[in-house]
Amino acid sequence: MTGGEPLLEVDGLVTRYPVPRGIVRTLARAPREHVHAVEGVSFTVGPGEMLALVGESGCGKTTTAQTVMRMVTEDAGSIRFRGREISTLSHRGLRPLRREMQIIYQDPYESLDPRFRVRDTVMEPLRIHSIGSSADREQKVLDALVRAGLTPPDLYIDRFAHELSGGQRQRVAIAAALVLEPKLLVADEPVSMLDVSVRAGILALLDGLRRSGLGILMITHDLSTAAHFADRIAVMYLGRIVEEGPAKDVVRNPQHPYTKALISVVPKRDPRDTMKPQILKGETPNPVHVPSGCRFHPRCPVAVESCTSVDPELRRVKAATSPEHRAACILV
Amino acid sequence: MTDRRLLQVEELHVWFELGHGRELHAVQGISFDLAEGERLGLVGESGCGKTTTILALMGLLPGSASVSGRVLLNGEDILAEGEATVAPHRWHDVAMVFQGAMNAFNPVKTVGAQIAEPMELHGISSGRSAMARVRELLEMVGISGSRAGRYPHEFSGGMRQRAAIAMALACDPKVLLADEPTTALDVMVQAQILELLVALTNDLGLAMILVTHDLPVVAQVCGRAAVMYAGEIAETGPTQTLYHDPRHPYTRMLFAATPDLYGDDAVLSIPGVPPRLDREFEGCPFAPRCDSAFSRCAGEHPRLREIDPGHVAACHLNDVAVGAPAR
Amino acid sequence: MSASIQAPPVPDPLGAPAAVAPTRRGFMRELLFGSRQTVVGLAVIAFFVVIAVLAPDIVPHSVTQQTGPVYGAPNGHHLLGTDDGGIDMLSEVIYGARVSMLVGFAASVVCMVLGGLVGVLSGYFGGKTDIVLMRITDYFLVIPDVPLMIIAAAIFGRSLLNIIIIIGVIYWTSTARLLRAQVKSLRERVYVQRARSLGAGHSRLIGSHIMPQIAPLIVANTVLTIATAIFAETYISFLGLGDPSAISWGKLIQNSLTGGAVFHSAWWAIIPPGACVTVVILACTMVGQALEDSLNPRLRVGHLSVRRFRMRPFSARIESR
Numbered sequence: 001m002t003g004g005e006p007l008l009e010v011d012g013l014v015t016r017y018p019v020p021r022g023i024v025r026t027l028a029r030a031p032r033e034h035v036h037a038v039e040g041v042s043f044t045v046g047p048g049e050m051l052a053l054v055g056e057s058g059c060g061k062t063t064t065a066q067t068v069m070r071m072v073t074e075d076a077g078s079i080r081f082r083g084r085e086i087s088t089l090s091h092r093g094l095r096p097l098r099r100e101m102q103i104i105y106q107d108p109y110e111s112l113d114p115r116f117r118v119r120d121t122v123m124e125p126l127r128i129h130s131i132g133s134s135a136d137r138e139q140k141v142l143d144a145l146v147r148a149g150l151t152p153p154d155l156y157i158d159r160f161a162h163e164l165s166g167g168q169r170q171r172v173a174i175a176a177a178l179v180l181e182p183k184l185l186v187a188d189e190p191v192s193m194l195d196v197s198v199r200a201g202i203l204a205l206l207d208g209l210r211r212s213g214l215g216i217l218m219i220t221h222d223l224s225t226a227a228h229f230a231d232r233i234a235v236m237y238l239g240r241i242v243e244e245g246p247a248k249d250v251v252r253n254p255q256h257p258y259t260k261a262l263i264s265v266v267p268k269r270d271p272r273d274t275m276k277p278q279i280l281k282g283e284t285p286n287p288v289h290v291p292s293g294c295r296f297h298p299r300c301p302v303a304v305e306s307c308t309s310v311d312p313e314l315r316r317v318k319a320a321t322s323p324e325h326r327a328a329c330i331l332v
Numbered sequence: 333m334t335d336r337r338l339l340q341v342e343e344l345h346v347w348f349e350l351g352h353g354r355e356l357h358a359v360q361g362i363s364f365d366l367a368e369g370e371r372l373g374l375v376g377e378s379g380c381g382k383t384t385t386i387l388a389l390m391g392l393l394p395g396s397a398s399v400s401g402r403v404l405l406n407g408e409d410i411l412a413e414g415e416a417t418v419a420p421h422r423w424h425d426v427a428m429v430f431q432g433a434m435n436a437f438n439p440v441k442t443v444g445a446q447i448a449e450p451m452e453l454h455g456i457s458s459g460r461s462a463m464a465r466v467r468e469l470l471e472m473v474g475i476s477g478s479r480a481g482r483y484p485h486e487f488s489g490g491m492r493q494r495a496a497i498a499m500a501l502a503c504d505p506k507v508l509l510a511d512e513p514t515t516a517l518d519v520m521v522q523a524q525i526l527e528l529l530v531a532l533t534n535d536l537g538l539a540m541i542l543v544t545h546d547l548p549v550v551a552q553v554c555g556r557a558a559v560m561y562a563g564e565i566a567e568t569g570p571t572q573t574l575y576h577d578p579r580h581p582y583t584r585m586l587f588a589a590t591p592d593l594y595g596d597d598a599v600l601s602i603p604g605v606p607p608r609l610d611r612e613f614e615g616c617p618f619a620p621r622c623d624s625a626f627s628r629c630a631g632e633h634p635r636l637r638e639i640d641p642g643h644v645a646a647c648h649l650n651d652v653a654v655g656a657p658a659r
Numbered sequence: 660m661s662a663s664i665q666a667p668p669v670p671d672p673l674g675a676p677a678a679v680a681p682t683r684r685g686f687m688r689e690l691l692f693g694s695r696q697t698v699v700g701l702a703v704i705a706f707f708v709v710i711a712v713l714a715p716d717i718v719p720h721s722v723t724q725q726t727g728p729v730y731g732a733p734n735g736h737h738l739l740g741t742d743d744g745g746i747d748m749l750s751e752v753i754y755g756a757r758v759s760m761l762v763g764f765a766a767s768v769v770c771m772v773l774g775g776l777v778g779v780l781s782g783y784f785g786g787k788t789d790i791v792l793m794r795i796t797d798y799f800l801v802i803p804d805v806p807l808m809i810i811a812a813a814i815f816g817r818s819l820l821n822i823i824i825i826i827g828v829i830y831w832t833s834t835a836r837l838l839r840a841q842v843k844s845l846r847e848r849v850y851v852q853r854a855r856s857l858g859a860g861h862s863r864l865i866g867s868h869i870m871p872q873i874a875p876l877i878v879a880n881t882v883l884t885i886a887t888a889i890f891a892e893t894y895i896s897f898l899g900l901g902d903p904s905a906i907s908w909g910k911l912i913q914n915s916l917t918g919g920a921v922f923h924s925a926w927w928a929i930i931p932p933g934a935c936v937t938v939v940i941l942a943c944t945m946v947g948q949a950l951e952d953s954l955n956p957r958l959r960v961g962h963l964s965v966r967r968f969r970m971r972p973f974s975a976r977i978e979s980r
Contacts, residue, residue: 056518056519056520056521057518165605195377195378195545196377196545196546196547196586196589196590197377197585197586197589197601197602198601198602199589199599199601200589200591200599200600200601201601201603202601203591203599204599204601221518221519222591223519223593224548224590224591224592224593225591227591227593227594228591228595228599229591251593251594252594261520262519262520263593265519265520265522265523266519266548266593267526267546267548267549267551267552267553268548268551268552268592268593268594269547269548269551269575269587269590269592269595270551270575270576270592271551271552271571271572271575272572274552277523277527279520279523279524279527280520283488283489283490283518283520283521284518
């Protein structure tokens with residue numbers, strides 16, 4: 001499925017946010033603390049490939065997406081887009097590249113300017129990048145709406161966002177992303193705010209775009225969706241990728257104890273399909289104070305002594321059926 | 333079944349005034365019942381009337397609402413005289429965990445004090461005995477009683493949701509109404525909360541109505557479910573039957589639109605949008621989106637028909653010969 | 660126990676032709692003429708603006724020459740009597756509207772420009788810009804306004820322009836704070852972020868996404884500031900720091916007091932200008948607050964009320980099924 005050179009290569013990405021100290025601690029010169037949102041994440045997305053970054057809230061998946069989009073500045077690591085390092089580019093140098101990588105946000109009720117008609121929303125990227133004459137632009141907008149499944153486009157083009165349903169709004173957001181003909185699409189929880197009956201339509205649309213050659217980085221908390229639509233899945237926990245591999249392998253043959261637990265608690269559609277959920281105690285710890293060694297060891301059901309000191313790297317899984325299946329656990 | 337029926341809802345309607353003489357018919361005559369200790373799922377998409385339904389059971393509707401129908405609790409019609417007959421049962425017999433309740437705690441009061449507040453307001457207990465009860469309730473939902481003196485920000489999202497459940501249990505209700513109790517939570521925390529709700533209903537003999545848009549959650553937690561569409565019940569039955577032998581195309585299509593972790597079948601969306609509820613419609617409300625609609629669906633409103641004991645569906649396809657069921 | 664809840668959403672209107680298509684113009688019309696409060700307020704303001712504009716043509720008597728006795732009581736010839744110089748009070752009040760309205764409007768424009776600029780830049784850029792601009796704002800906020808006016812009038816002289824600038828410089832701070840908070844939250848809105856990720860520059864983000872959202876708020880705030888500015892002009896003039904050559908309502912009140920109107924029981928020399936000030940301020944406040952109320956979504960949250968829903972007779976509609 002991966003064709004040739006990857007579109008996006010992320011290597012050793014680190015993003016931290018400083019924790020506000022307050023006046024007393026600033027005067028006391030308390031050490032500045034950081035939220036370790038992303039701590040050494042590496043992955044690639046090829047053309048025509050969909051990679052799903054899966055994890056619970058606070059695992060750093062959204063920060064990863066924002067760093068890739070250069071909305072947040074990283075602290076270390078490299079981001080290469082079509083072979084070119086973009087983490088060092090200035091705001092101005094980045095502008096032409098912004099045309100080629102687009103982001104879709106989670107909440108279609110928030111991501112469209114309420115004062116804009118559909119036409120203005122979809123045309124805005126063209127205006128920003130001064131592309132085409134006004135007649136060209138109108139045509140491009142119509143084409144993008146059709147591509148996003150809003151047919152006939154005339155029915156939608158003069159509407160305001162509040163006149164559309166959630167699914168239609170998300171399609172408008174996708175049309176606005178497609179109008180610049182990007183190579184890479186970052187989709188941050190594209191369906192989690194939508195009704196079940198329209199989710200599949202949006203996901204099928206993204207799937208169709210992937211088939212037409214777009215690289216898609218999908219951020220999601222929903223393993224079922226990822227299993228269905230992504231080519232590869234990367235499971236994140238506390239700023240790290242703990243397991244990565246072809247979607248089917250990760251879901252059917254999970255190796256990392258966190259992945260195993262996560263998969264066991266996903267409710268199944270079939271009431272008879274009652275797998276004993278392996279419920280972990282507590283919740284993801286605060287990413288300000290990351291546990292030593294393997295960051296999962298305090299909640300890990302199979303942790304051994306050395307897990308408290310050894311920070312495992314992603315490496316090939318012995319029991320794997322695919323060479324690309326990797327996990328970060330000393331026991332696999 | 334009949335002797336154990338705790339709650340019976342008959343022909344419940346809810347209208348909202350929209351101003352300018354317009355009305356929104358949010359709940360359009362739904363009927364279902366709930367046995368003691370039973371977990372019933374109320375499933376549907378946003379705007380289908382599921383939350384309005386349980387707010388009506390609690391007698392908690394805004395002033396723009398008007399209600400008709402009967403809600404029998406142990407045979408007594410608690411909606412007969414409106415507020416006058418609901419008030420004695422609210423929290424005492426029927427309690428509710430509101431949607432987003434975990435984010436509705438007052439940040440400057442301790443969690444314990446906030447759980448004790450309804451008990452004091454209802455004159456059940458106060459002072460020292462109320463705090464003892466609070467600790468007991470917290471232990472019941474899996475939080476150490478010593479944390480009663482903590483503030484909401486010291487609790488994680490999952491713990492606040494547990495505390496919200498504890499608050500609903502304060503007056504020993506018989507029926508717990510849970511509105512999307514796990515929607516904003518992570519899968520792992522969701523699993524913890526669902527495990528807690530199942531344990532509570534098993535241990536306390538509590539009946540529960542779980543309102544959610546998430547079919548797999550209902551499939552795993554509830555024995556029976558009612559699928560709502562456009563203010564009506566499309567189908568009610570045991571969850572196993574709904575999954576394996578749905579008799580309403582909406583139920584079938586909703587399952588097909590839900591991706592399953594291991595399922596290989598294509599995930600299919602349902603085209604179109606639900607009808608507007610501020611105008612009357614003829615025929616089956618689902619007909620415009622249905623893949624099996626035929627001529628009769630446009631003109632004639634289907635009634636709920638019993639397929640098997642305990643399994644009802646409102647679809648004309650069930651009237652057709654047995655050889656061609658609605659799937 | 661109650662919980663806030665919004666009315667259930669009306670399902671998607673695209674299924675059928677939209678019943679009401681709210682446009683921006685419709686929204687403004689609803690905003691301005693939707694409530695009796697704003698209509699009355701706007702009418703009063705419009706009335707005084709017309710009077711101020713037409714003053715030279717509608718005054719019954721000259722305001723520079725004595726046309727009656729000193730402190731002459733109101734009569735058919737002098738509807739509001741005369742002042743200590745025997746000048747017609749009605750004509751003076753009409754002329755006073757000119758200065759008061761001019762100062763009110765001009766000073767609030769100064770406020771808006773200053774406050775808007777500082778507020779938008781501070782809220783939009785954040786960081787060091789925000790810190791510096793907000794510290795400056797804080798300094799202006801804590802300066803006591805009356806002493807500042809006295810000093811400024813003493814140093815720069817007592818002209819109308821100076822009064823306008825002084826009032827503007829004193830009252831822009833609250834506008835700046837208000838707009839800063841709004842812009843700060845707007846900046847984080849997803850659709851602004853989206854435009855930013857597309858590569859939109861600052862001018863586009865501010866111009867096409869942020870300004871249109873805060874424009875109604877600026878309008879509401881301007882109207883409220885007009886009231887404050889008119890009041891400020893009145894008491895500046897009353898303190899004798901106003902432009903000596905201009906007739907304003909504050910100056911009329913001051914003249915009457917220093918001229919011994921109270922001694923002569925000449926209520927007509929004090930009450931009419933005072934009443935005008937009160938009425939205009941009231942009108943501005945009514946309009947400004949009504950606008951603010953309808954623009955602030957937090958004031959429109961519906962609440963679940965326990966006791967108010969109505970019961971309809973059982974099976975009212977079942978027959979029709």
